[in-house]
Amino acid sequence: MKKVEVVAGVIFCQDQVLCVQRPKNKFNYISEKFEFPGGKIEEGETKEEALHRELLEELNLSTKIKSFYLTVVHQYPDFELTMHSFTCEVESKELTLHEHIDQKWLTINELTVLDWAAADIPIVDKLVSNG
Numbered sequence: 001m002k003k004v005e006v007v008a009g010v011i012f013c014q015d016q017v018l019c020v021q022r023p024k025n026k027f028n029y030i031s032e033k034f035e036f037p038g039g040k041i042e043e044g045e046t047k048e049e050a051l052h053r054e055l056l057e058e059l060n061l062s063t064k065i066k067s068f069y070l071t072v073v074h075q076y077p078d079f080e081l082t083m084h085s086f087t088c089e090v091e092s093k094e095l096t097l098h099e100h101i102d103q104k105w106l107t108i109n110e111l112t113v114l115d116w117a118a119a120d121i122p123i124v125d126k127l128v129s130n131g
């Protein structure tokens, strides 16, 4: 089974969190789902370097990475995903979507209304239960 390792940012602007929507995909389970932005770690990169690079590439967003949040291991039908999440902070919500089709800035209590990628649910649950 293929294994994929990614980093993702739980990006806060004051009390709101950035949620981004993936484009249509042949795999239903990931198609048009919301996620925390990020991507694959390249060889020789630390997790933080990878996250910083991905957020710049995907969103043109320069973030301050605050701390490690949660690692999720999730079995999708065709690969196993290991996702390391970090809390991040931005002062402005200004960004450009290069790969995603929509963005929402939501308070933690609003996060559960979205249709999240399954691997993101433990992160959403932890955010909600920690208030």
Ligand SMILES: Nc1nc2c([nH]c(=O)n2[C@H]2C[C@H](O)[C@@H](COP(=O)(O)OP(=O)(O)OP(=O)(O)O)O2)c(=O)[nH]1
Pocket: 004, 006, 007, 008, 030, 034, 035, 036, 037, 038, 039, 040, 081, 083, 117, 118, 119, 120
């Ligand atoms: N970045 C990110 N990826 C997630 C999350 N949740 C989740 O299931 N994933 C999955 C979707 C993808 O299969 C994989 C991340 O890959 P990616 O976004 O770097 O790349 P991709 O597969 O869309 O495209 P590619 O780089 O292979 O061309 O992890 C999440 O919250 N953030």
